[in-house]
Amino acid sequence: MQAQRQDPAVESTGNAVIKPQSALREKCLRPGDADEAAEQAIANAEQALQQLSVNFDEWMANESAQLGEARDTAKAAAFSEAALTGLFQAAHNLKGQATTLGYPFADEICASLCRLIDKLPEKATLPLILVDQHVDAVRALVREGAKGNDNPKASVLAKRLRDVTNDFLQQVAA
């Protein structure tokens, strides 16, 4: 389907400022107390998310299993570019949703793994043991049901992995 804009003034002189369309405002803004409506809508959404959370442990188990599979694939492929991309994406996926699913420390560990993969200039030097430690830590947290922000063991584990990763990346950069 071909779209065509008829704005000859712009075509002739280049830059243009186009005033915002009001159609969306007119379509969905209604008289009423915006703050009260927002408060109610957000409360409804948080309640809906709470109801959905009965699925979260199963989802986390699936996602962490996929992370483990991506790690195994990457190892078998000697950390080829394609396999590393798969591992990065699996970790990145978990980073994006682990906190919502109730596992904020898994989020932190995946963020550390993503940084390790992303920041290392020479991927062949990726330390296998450190990759394993990240992936196994995430799987352990899920297996043990280490949820929330106040799990001391999960906190120490996430911090230690982050520190080791940072130290390693600094050594490589030096």
Next chain:
Amino acid sequence: MAKIAFDELRFVVADDNAHMRRIVRTLLRAFGCREIYEAEDGASGLEAVEAYSPDILISDITMPIFDGIELTRMIRNPEGCRHPFLPIIILSAYSEKKHVIAARDAGATEFLCKPVSATALYRRIQNVIANPRDFIRTKTYFGPDRRRYVNPNYSGVERRTGDGSENVIDPNQVHIEA
């Protein structure tokens, strides 16, 4: 500010992760939205935009076929997409500045970092509806004005005013033909 009638709004949610799509859909439904279409990659996201003419697109960055940045660029191409003014909220686990800038320069309207919360998503939607920004068209960019703030101390060349290079256009006079 008025309240939002979510039941009047149509969304497309593009994310390769089914769990994340389910979470976003759950939040939108709880806000009151009834029409939500899902896409699991950039190509089907573009198809959904063309097919359903949504009011707002919520898109991840990392997706197969083409990513959310490329999807945004394609939508912001008035010659190739029928909905170049579509509000686009990028929802991504990438929080680094380079990704935020890439999304902005592709023409994204808002950027929201995962993990997603009901409050943050609501506020982004509220903002794109209640505070739509001017669109800018240059030789290299088409999309919402990337200048969020006016710097009163700016003393450089003003490229958009005063030298005849600027045209302020009423969007009602911009016709897009299928």
